[in-house]
Amino acid sequence: MIPFLDFQAQYNSIKVEINEAIQRVLNRQFFILGPETDAFEQELAEYLGTKHVVTVNSGTDAIIMSLRILGIGKGDEVITPVNSFIATALAITEVGATPIFVDIDPDTYEADVNQIEKKLTKKTKAILPVHLYGLMCDIDSIMKIAKNFNLFVVEDACQAIGSSYKGKKAGTWGNIGTFSFYPGKNLGAYGDGGAMCTNDKELYEKMKMIRNYGQTQKYHHKTLGYNSRLDEIQAAILRVKLKYLDMWNVKRNEVANEYNKLLVDIKTQNIPKGFFSNYHIFLIESSKRDDLREELEKNGVQTLIHYPVPIHLQECYKNLGYKNGDFPVAEKTAMKILSLPIYPEVNNTDIKHTAKLINNFL
Numbered sequence: 206m207i208p209f210l211d212f213q214a215q216y217n218s219i220k221v222e223i224n225e226a227i228q229r230v231l232n233r234q235f236f237i238l239g240p241e242t243d244a245f246e247q248e249l250a251e252y253l254g255t256k257h258v259v260t261v262n263s264g265t266d267a268i269i270m271s272l273r274i275l276g277i278g279k280g281d282e283v284i285t286p287v288n289s290f291i292a293t294a295l296a297i298t299e300v301g302a303t304p305i306f307v308d309i310d311p312d313t314y315e316a317d318v319n320q321i322e323k324k325l326t327k328k329t330k331a332i333l334p335v336h337l338y339g340l341m342c343d344i345d346s347i348m349k350i351a352k353n354f355n356l357f358v359v360e361d362a363c364q365a366i367g368s369s370y371k372g373k374k375a376g377t378w379g380n381i382g383t384f385s386f387y388p389g390k391n392l393g394a395y396g397d398g399g400a401m402c403t404n405d406k407e408l409y410e411k412m413k414m415i416r417n418y419g420q421t422q423k424y425h426h427k428t429l430g431y432n433s434r435l436d437e438i439q440a441a442i443l444r445v446k447l448k449y450l451d452m453w454n455v456k457r458n459e460v461a462n463e464y465n466k467l468l469v470d471i472k473t474q475n476i477p478k479g480f481f482s483n484y485h486i487f488l489i490e491s492s493k494r495d496d497l498r499e500e501l502e503k504n505g506v507q508t509l510i511h512y513p514v515p516i517h518l519q520e521c522y523k524n525l526g527y528k529n530g531d532f533p534v535a536e537k538t539a540m541k542i543l544s545l546p547i548y549p550e551v552n553n554t555d556i557k558h559t560a561k562l563i564n565n566f567l
């Protein structure tokens with residue numbers, strides 16, 4: 206069986222270090238906002254090439270709190286791609302703002318930036334671009350639009366830790382970048398986790414406040430806050446894993462290259478020049494997607510679909526009034542894409558086996 210993901214293989218390769226890190230926290234008996242969290246935030250800031258990192262409970266919380274501290278709420282509009290994990294839009298509606306969707310590019314599957322300006326209104330306050338599947342979107346164009354129209358940019362880099370464009374990392378372009386340490390992400394905790402990063406000292410102070418009940422000092426609450434923090438055990442685990450992230454991302458690229466080499470006449474995600482993808486997800490396209498998926502499953506290859514239903518057609522957003530046909534590229538893409546197993550430990554035999562099954566079937 207070739208699983209879609211293999212946590213066990215990764216754990217086996219770093220078991221001694223991970224166990225030691227967890228033991229260190231247990232011996233210390235300090236669990237929230239302690240030395241591991243401080244150290245991880247510093248190490249991640251250094252890794253990203255940004256001034257400040259504030260860890261939180263999840264990627265979703267990171268986006269919600271980023272919007273909150275930028276003052277985005279009721280009556281405001283936020284531009285975002287219609288193809289993403291639901292959490293991106295949930296964060297916008299959670300703060301009371303309205304998501305304004307743009308369709309995607311049919312080859313990169315990232316936001317079609319040409320549609321952004323047409324969607325701007327007096328109510329537009331921010332752009333929430335997503336670096337989906339590990340590939341960064343056209344962030345250069347987005348930053349230009351944001352500058353011209355005086356908009357905030359909060360990057361959803363939850364799938365793109367370690368990815369870059371022109372050598373500058375995902376999450377470090379906008380006012381705030383957000384990350385997720387959900388176990389299945391490229392830098393995964395053994396539980397939930399997330400982070401916000403910024404170069405802005407004022408935003409940094411607000412981040413530290415909002416994740417911790419809005420307090421500046423114990424029992425003194427300046428703003429309305431949340432309880433959303435990364436715990437010390439997760440921070441200790443992530444400190445170990447961060448050291449391996451670049452190596453793992455390179456290995457994922459090797460897996461992707463191998464798939465691309467072996468798959469005959471099959472459309473895969475276009476990674477334009479200048480972009481380094483962390484290959485969080487590797488997708489292929491097929492008009493016979495559902496049958497292909499069944500064939501692979503029968504032969505022991507697990508696949509997933511990211512994502513079967515574009516956000517504007519999700520039941521929870523019925524109230525937004527969108528219908529089939531509003532975002533044709535995303536809708537068509539959702540019916541064709543299939544995600545293949547990709548992680549550093551996939552071996553060449555597995556890749557060959559999977560590619561052969563696909564080539565033979567199509």
Ligand SMILES: *Cc1c(COP(=O)(O)O)cnc(C)c1O
Binds near residue numbers: 262264265290363
């Ligand atoms: C995983 C993910 C999130 C949310 O992260 P959680 O830690 O699961 O809350 C947000 N956006 C995207 C694109 C994601 O993939």
